[in-house]
Amino acid sequence: MTIANRRDFLRLLGSASLVAWGIAPRRASAAAKAKVIVIGGGYGGAIAARYLKMGEPEMEVTLIERNKRYVSCPMSNEVVGGEASMDFLTFGYDKLERQGIKVIFDTVEAIDPQARTVRIKSGKTLNYDSCVLSPGVDFEWGDIEGYDEAAAQIMPHAWKAGPQTVLLAKQIQDMKDGGTFIICAPDDPFRCPPGPYERASLVAHYFKRHKPKSKIIILDNKTKFSKEGLFKQGWKQHYEGIITWHGGDAVKRVEPKTRKVFTEAQTYQGDVVNVIPNQLAGKIAHLAGVVDKSTGWCPVDFATFESRLQKNIYVIGDATESPMPKSGYSANSQAKICVSAILARLRNEPLTEPALTNTCYSLITPDHGISVAHIFELKNGKLSLVPGSGGVSPMDATPEFRRLESIYAHSWYKNITTEMFG
Amino acid sequence: MTHSMVKSLLLAVSLTLSATASADLGSMLGNTCAGCHGLNGASAGETMPIISGLPRDFIFMAMKEYREGTRGSTIMGRIAKGYNDQQIAAMADFFARQKRTPATQKFDLAALKRGEKLHIKRCEACHRDNGTSMALDMQPLAGQWAGYLNIYMGTCRDPKWKSRHPDAMTVICSDLDAEDVAALAQFYASQK
Numbered sequence: 241m242t243i244a245n246r247r248d249f250l251r252l253l254g255s256a257s258l259v260a261w262g263i264a265p266r267r268a269s270a271a272a273k274a275k276v277i278v279i280g281g282g283y284g285g286a287i288a289a290r291y292l293k294m295g296e297p298e299m300e301v302t303l304i305e306r307n308k309r310y311v312s313c314p315m316s317n318e319v320v321g322g323e324a325s326m327d328f329l330t331f332g333y334d335k336l337e338r339q340g341i342k343v344i345f346d347t348v349e350a351i352d353p354q355a356r357t358v359r360i361k362s363g364k365t366l367n368y369d370s371c372v373l374s375p376g377v378d379f380e381w382g383d384i385e386g387y388d389e390a391a392a393q394i395m396p397h398a399w400k401a402g403p404q405t406v407l408l409a410k411q412i413q414d415m416k417d418g419g420t421f422i423i424c425a426p427d428d429p430f431r432c433p434p435g436p437y438e439r440a441s442l443v444a445h446y447f448k449r450h451k452p453k454s455k456i457i458i459l460d461n462k463t464k465f466s467k468e469g470l471f472k473q474g475w476k477q478h479y480e481g482i483i484t485w486h487g488g489d490a491v492k493r494v495e496p497k498t499r500k501v502f503t504e505a506q507t508y509q510g511d512v513v514n515v516i517p518n519q520l521a522g523k524i525a526h527l528a529g530v531v532d533k534s535t536g537w538c539p540v541d542f543a544t545f546e547s548r549l550q551k552n553i554y555v556i557g558d559a560t561e562s563p564m565p566k567s568g569y570s571a572n573s574q575a576k577i578c579v580s581a582i583l584a585r586l587r588n589e590p591l592t593e594p595a596l597t598n599t600c601y602s603l604i605t606p607d608h609g610i611s612v613a614h615i616f617e618l619k620n621g622k623l624s625l626v627p628g629s630g631g632v633s634p635m636d637a638t639p640e641f642r643r644l645e646s647i648y649a650h651s652w653y654k655n656i657t658t659e660m661f662g
Numbered sequence: 663m664t665h666s667m668v669k670s671l672l673l674a675v676s677l678t679l680s681a682t683a684s685a686d687l688g689s690m691l692g693n694t695c696a697g698c699h700g701l702n703g704a705s706a707g708e709t710m711p712i713i714s715g716l717p718r719d720f721i722f723m724a725m726k727e728y729r730e731g732t733r734g735s736t737i738m739g740r741i742a743k744g745y746n747d748q749q750i751a752a753m754a755d756f757f758a759r760q761k762r763t764p765a766t767q768k769f770d771l772a773a774l775k776r777g778e779k780l781h782i783k784r785c786e787a788c789h790r791d792n793g794t795s796m797a798l799d800m801q802p803l804a805g806q807w808a809g810y811l812n813i814y815m816g817t818c819r820d821p822k823w824k825s826r827h828p829d830a831m832t833v834i835c836s837d838l839d840a841e842d843v844a845a846l847a848q849f850y851a852s853q854k
């Protein structure tokens with residue numbers, strides 16, 4: 241094969257590029273007539289809906305989401321720490337609608353995998369050829385004695401962003417100087433593994449400036465945590481004597497009225513208490529029969545993210561059982577795999593080998609960022625890290641390096657939310 | 663056609679099974695970058711570079727340098743280690759094919775004037791046509807985010823930044839002050 245000039249080369253690539261999904265539709269096909277329903281318009285679902293519509297503009301793509309406005313968990317610790325407002329976290333679905341995605345604001349109450357139907361709260365039943373489920377997490381109420389939905393109004397979890405975030409931020413602002421803020425961290429696996437420790441950091445940053453006599457205690461059943469070395473180094477540098485972490489001691493009971501927390505070993509008195517309960521796949525996943533009851537999460541085929549328990553239902557995001565961290569970036573990456581698989585199947589084309597990644601930034605101060613990256617490969621049905629790749633920021637980095645990572649954290653947020661909401 | 667283009671064409675052709683498979687692999691891999699670099703590489707974040715429409719060889723080489731640790735970075739070095747040459751070539755093809763999308767940003771007139779003067783004096787010889795040129799597989803600077811250009815030139819000036827930037831950049835940037843760098847960044851960002 242000889243390539244005479246650049247134009248020939250471009251033509252060679254062009255014939256392929258025009259048909260590659262994500263750029264332009266392939267051809268009128270079964271895919272154009274298919275109906276896909278996406279449940280949940282968060283980090284996974286919004287991307288799935290958008291990429292389905294980009295890949296096959298004629299296809300009927302319906303997104304069903306409970307809330308008219310999405311409130312992002314990423315960056316919500318900045319709101320808790322008083323660095324940002326709720327506006328910064330809040331997005332609407334109008335651009336998705338303008339792209340031709342049918343958005344229904346309602347709650348899905350049932351999925352029938354045999355009949356391939358979805359029932360929503362208003363009473364309607366909708367048909368699908370493929371269904372994408374990205375419902376996020378729900379909580380294991382009852383794991384901690386005394387902690388239920390009513391208790392969360394006094395000891396907020398703020399692990400689903402929205403009114404809970406506002407409540408926790410207000411409690412921290414109202415707290416007296418010299419008070420104690422207790423964070424009860426959940427057991428693995430949970431959404432955003434570095435999240436509790438980032439939250440401690442940004443609240444410590446607020447205390448240091450506004451309530452310098454105050455303390456933060458993290459109560460944790462785990463004996464190690466995400467980016468631990470980097471967090472501990474950052475705490476030593478910025479928050480010596482403010483943050484203490486108690487690992488390997490499980491929280492057993494809370495008393496919301498007195499704001500007391502009881503672990504196996506001790507009783508702690510808090511002024512503000514943030515209980516982040518243990519987690520499992522969102523409720524609708526359980527109702528759809530896609531949850532492995534022994535784990536509480538949804539097993540999937542990693543080549544497609546189709547449920548291993550129900551055909552034609554694809555599960556992505558936090559709800560999945562996977563070695564990927566439960567992050568917005570993972571949900572985003574998984575959404576693209578399931579879209580690619582749904583389109584390939586409808587078009588009777590071979591699957592493309594999946595590429596899955598995660599990048600996650602955490603802030604220790606507004607100018608001190610750290611990160612972790614993961615690149616996965618699929619081998620014999622199992623996802624594993626590409627050897628030698630990814631990992632966390634170096635321990636010995638300069639302040640300038642840390643500053644750059646805090647800047648990139650914000651550009652990351654801008655890009656990933658623009659990709660979702662236009 | 664330049665020598666390096668021939669080389670990269672041969673590489674692209676020999677490393678891929680077919681054009682379609684390559685395009686599918688390219689979009690599959692390229693889509694994983696969007697979380698940070700924006701949809702199809704059209705970054706909306708002012709410190710993250712727009713990578714849509716960059717020269718294929720520039721992306722290919724930059725990724726290889728990140729992987730080998732000869733190009734300084736905070737996170738790209740860790741990420742690039744996850745990919746082999748074939749995958750990097752497919753990603754480079756994917757982003758090189760995307761339409762170049764200049765960023766929408768605000769400018770300060772005084773800075774633009776200062777930037778233009780500096781450009782003519784110091785940079786024009788390589789970054790021709792006000793930084794729009796892609797000759798020699800040069801990264802075009804026109805329409806790029808000023809925030810990113812500012813950081814990039816800043817790292818060139820920082821002797822502690824372990825990297826092998828093109829030596830010329832280190833020399834040229836070393837005696838620019840922060841205001842010069844910001845003015846140049848704005849100038850290139852304003853060009854279409």
Ligand SMILES: Cc1cc2nc3c(=O)[nH]c(=O)nc-3n(C[C@H](O)[C@H](O)[C@H](O)COP(=O)(O)OP(=O)(O)OC[C@H]3O[C@@H](n4cnc5c(N)ncnc54)[C@H](O)[C@@H]3O)c2cc1C
Pocket residue numbers: 279280281282283284285304305306307310312313314315316317346347348349374375376377398399400431432435522523524556557558559566567568569570571599600601602
């Ligand atoms: C404090 C904190 C900080 C974080 N920081 C980061 C970060 O920096 N980077 C990062 O990558 N990740 C971060 N995360 C994790 C990230 O928020 C989640 O991993 C991500 O949101 C998962 O996406 P998802 O689509 O699975 O779920 P979600 O984004 O939660 O979306 C689920 C959607 O489904 C809807 N829904 C659920 N059930 C139904 C139903 N029955 N009917 C209709 N709608 C329904 C919900 O209303 C919701 O909008 C953070 C999380 C927390 C708590």
